[in-house]
Amino acid sequence: MNSPGNQQLSVDVSELIKAMLEQNRLREEQMRNLVDKLMEQNQNCLTTTSFVPNYLQLIQNFDGETGDTGVADEWLSALCTAAKLNNWPDTYTMEAARSNLSGPAKQWYLSHMEELKNFDDFRKLFKVTFTSEESITNIWKRMYDRVQGEKESVFNYYHEKVRLCRKLKLNEDETKKIVCVGLRSRDLVTALLSSSRNTEPELLADIRMFMEVQAEHSGRVDHTRPKEIVVKPSTTSTTNNKWHKTKSNEQGNLNIPTVPTKTNNFKPKEYSPKCYNCQLFGHIARDCTRTKRPFKCSKCSIEGHTAKNCTATKSEVTLVNSNLHQTPTNCYIKHVFINNSNEPVSGLVDTGSAFSIIRKSVAEKFKLVVTPKEVKMWVYGNTQPVTSYGESQATLCIDTVKELVECVIVDDELQKYDVIVGRTFVDKENVTFIKTNDQLHFAYGMKFRFEDSEIRKKICILQ
Structure with a gap:
């Protein structure tokens, strides 16, 4: 049996061991807390470190010219990403945004600068302005x-x-x-x-x-592909110089230069401009240093003016002149009486004209009722159409034929004849006319030597 003294000693040792273990646990816990605090301080130091932005590599310039919302979204996203990666504060981010705006976007920033207190305000207003939904x-x-x-x-x-x-x-x-x-x-x-x-x-x-x-x-x-070598003449050569072309053969040796048969139609491989003053390539006539050639008209071939200012090409609609006091030498020129008047006017019988045309002064003289109307009339050749002044009705009398026809009224300077008798008169069913060597005669019911009925009778007799 153990004595009371020994029991007391064993109890004291157990309490001592427990106390030592508790002290070790507390010391380890304090060490862990200390290490955690140190780590937290280091982490805080890392998170608060900021770097000066590099604008050239991170953010492109934005001007807002195109109106493309996708470009604006991309620019704002790049700005936010750069700020997050480099741990920029609002002042750095705002400075980066301001430095990369230009054009209309720069003007927008300057007009709202007082409202933009921080980057959140900038981002919200930027989205409303530049990234709104596109139609x-x-x-x-x-x-x-x-x-x-x-x-x-x-x-x-x-x-x-x-x-x-x-x-x-x-x-x-x-x-x-x-x-x-x-x-x-x-x-x-x-x-x-x-x-x-x-x-x-x-x-x-x-x-x-x-x-x-x-x-x-x-x-x-x-x-x-076989290579072609073009030898370009010097700029001092005349127009008689020829362009030589050589071709490389399969062995790589150059053949003897050959000259095209038609040098005038041959063009250099380089499509350089041609001067029409000296006929050389490499410049145009405006920059030519040689003496300027005189202008030559391409229509009349006379020097001193161009075709645009040529007066020799101007022509009038009237074909020939007429005089009532002279006997007409052209059988198609007839005396025409208008509305039973005793005073004749000069007329030209034109079987190719679709209209009967009267001069404006003649219509006013015989008091024709003119209805304003624009009728465009074309003639043969490269000419502009003639526009009428109006239209009217008149009774035209030629020889013994008198008919009421539709007439077109034109300005006096467009024709020298008072009346041009067209198909509206000569194509009447009861109007007949015959032309001899020097006469053109109009009449009603004119008998011709060969009519359709007589030809049919002769054909039947022959059959």
């Missing part, structure tokens, strides 16, 4: 007008056109059709339309394959 009509118009530029890459055009199609929510077939409409290469359009692949990745893969094959094919063709 479907405007998007459709931009998509319809978007075509590939002359020196623009196919891929740049493709991605922008597809972005516009996505805004309109077009399906794959419609997107493919719209993309093909704006392409410059017909061969590429044919290749895409002949394929059943319509998705965006498939279209892009087909375009990439076509461009690679085309580049490889053109490179091979250029190497296999």
Whole structure:
């Protein structure tokens, strides 16, 4: 049996061990708390570190000229991403935004500068102004007008056109059709339309394959095609100098230069301008330093003026002059009596004219009732149409024939004859006329030697 003293000693040792373990636990807990605090302080130091923005690499310039909401969204997203990655405070972000605005966007910022207290205010007002929802009509118009530029890459055009199609929510077939409409290469359009692949990745893969094959094919063709060397004469040579062309043979040696048979029709390979003053290539007549040649009219071949200012080409509608006091030498010039008047006027019988035409002064003299009306009349040749002053009715009397006809009234300077008797008079059913060597005679019921009835009778007798 243990004595009471030994029992008391064992109890004291147990309490001592428990106390030591508790102290160790507390010390470890304090160490963990201390380490956590140190780590937290280090983390706080890292989060508060800011870097000066690099505008050239992170954010592009925005001017707001195009009105494209997608461009504005992209610019604002790039600005927010740069601020987040570099831990920019509002002052840095606002400065970066201000420094990358130009044009209308810069003017917008200056007009609202007092309202923009922080970056949140800037972002909200920027979205309202530049990223508002675009109308479907405007998007459709931009998509319809978007075509590939002359020196623009196919891929740049493709991605922008597809972005516009996505805004309109077009399906794959419609997107493919719209993309093909704006392409410059017909061969590429044919290749895409002949394929059943319509998705965006498939279209892009087909375009990439076509461009690679085309580049490889053109490179091979250029190497296999015989090269031509064009020897250009010096600028001091005259127009009699000839252009020599040499071809390389299969071994790479140059043949003897050959001269084309028709040097006048031969053109240099470089499509340089030609001077019509000295007949040399490389400049135009405006910049020619030689003595200017005199102007020569291409119509009358007279020097001193051009065809635009030529007066020799001006002609009038009237064919010949007339004089009532002289006996007409042309059988088609007749004396015409208007509305039972005893005073004759000069008339020209024109069986090719669709109208009977009277001068305005003659119509006023005989008090014709003129109705304003514009009738355009053309004549043979490269001339402008003649426009009438009006129309009227008049009784025309030639020889023994008197008929009421429709007449066209024209200005006096358009014709020298008082009346031009046209088909409205000569094509009357009861009007007949006969022409001999020097006479033209009008009459009613004129008998001709050979009529249709007599010809039929003779044919029947012969049969």
